[in-house]
Amino acid sequence: MIEVEAEEKMQPVGPTSDDYQGIMNKANKCLNRHKKRLDVAKAKKLKAKMKREERRRKQREADALGEDAPPKQIPNTLESLRELDRTTVTTTNAEDLETDEFSSYFEKSYVPKVLITSSANPNLKTRLFLKELERVIPNSTVFHRRQAKIKNIIIQATAHDFTDIVVINEDRKEPSSMLISHLPEGPTCFFRVSNVKLTKQLKRDWKEITNHRPEVLWSNFSTRLGVGIGRMFASLFHYEPQFTGRRIVTFHNQRDYIFFRHHRYEFKKDGSKAALRELGPRFTLKLKSVQKGTFESKTGEYQWIITNKRHKMESSRRRFHL
Structure with missing residues (x-):
């Protein structure tokens, strides 16, 4: 028994x-x-x-x-199996970045001044998205485009000492793309926009967003193209954040998708830990092209471009460009 x-x-x-x-x-x-x-x-x-x-x-x-547990196995992912890019930035080949279009910003020679606009006759959600970007980016102004051409807006913005221009286009009443042009000599980057969530949709109060200048974090940009994109995002914000506001703006790259998040960190009563509170908005960017100089739709010289169709640059799922 x-x-x-x-x-x-x-x-x-x-x-x-x-x-x-x-x-x-x-x-x-x-x-x-x-x-x-x-x-x-x-x-x-x-x-x-x-x-x-x-x-x-x-x-x-x-x-x-009484022994230690066996080590936890780390699964293979597309990110861990990523193909090595020849343009990966290291400490030995990062000297060229000191002379790019954004070098004067990192030398703190000017304060960024950003103009934000949209396509003609934007929908309500796009207009609200512009207003939230204006609250996130310090020293920025929303300009109602109406029927003005982008070329004319760039000329006027340069004359009024704007350093960058951001154009939000929409499709089916949703923000669909973003154009960022660094003034006065470029470059100009075009992104596809998806998964836009406004502050109200995240069930947050827009009054929580203070006027303090946020801290900017851009992570996981490893190639020369990716580091240039990260430096362009950083140049939209003031180079001296106001840490008393406890605001953080994050651009995180994952498999060539750039995730934007806006948080405020809050300390516990005893000061031992900090918690993040998302303020909004939230959206995802996908780089489509990089153009030399300011925006030029017909005669522009492209430094990097990828098509919507299955392209030779997308032949491998383990190859990433940022």
Whole structure:
């Protein structure tokens, strides 16, 4: 009787590989596509549960023996398997960046002055998006474009000592693209905009956004093109943030998608920890082209461009440009 109880305790608890294989065999023999899809999903959940149980078993064995748990396996991702780019910026080849179009900004020779405008007759959400960008970017002004051409706006903006111009275009009543042109000599970058969430949609109060100059963080830009884009984003903001406002603006690159976030950090009462509170807006950028000089739709010289179709530059999923 005692031996039988010991054998029952030694039997594995939870799903086994036989259970998983049985569900997969059932799915392979099933001719109904809907039922087959459900069986495959069930098998995947079962396999994930088996992995969790295996990790817990190893942890219990290590605790019983007084040993350290086995190291956690890091899964391979597209980011970790990224192909090495020849233009990756290192400490040895970063000297050329000191003489680019934004070098005078990083030398603190001028204070940025940004003009923000949109396409003709923008929708309500686009107008609200412009207002929120004006609150985020210090020393910026929203200009209602009406029927004015971008070339004429750039000429007037340069004459009024604006250092950058941001143009928000829309499609189907949603902000769809962003054009940033550094004045007076460029460059001009064109981005696709997606996943726009305003402060109200994030259930935040716009009154929480103070007038303090924010701190700008741009991360995971590793190539020469990516570092140039990061420097362009930084040049839109004042080079001396006001830390008393506790505002942070983040441009984070992940697989060539640039995620914009606007936070305010708050300290605990004892001052030991800090928590982030998102203020909004929130959006995602995808670089489409980099043009030399200011905006020129017909005769502009492009330094970098990617098409909407399957391009040779997108032949590998593990190749990223930023």
